Amino acid sequence: MDEDGCVVTVLGSAQTSVNGVFATGDVQDKRYRQAITSAGSGCMAALEVERLLAEEEADSRGDGSA
Helix, strand or coil, X not given: CCCCCCCCCCXXXXXXXXXXXXXXHHHCCCCCCCHHHXXXXXXXXXXXXXXXHHHHHHHHHCCCCC
């Protein structure tokens, strides 16, 4: 968390410093804190989770492809 109490994410992403933990909306966006921003960033996190799960599945199969 930063000094304002917002969860810090990778720039342009919903990914936090903890693998598999994503932050969106009001907890991450101190500037806009609006419902539409939350909905859009929630979608962004869902896409990132999908990508992460595909990568982890590929790693568990040992083929390295996502």
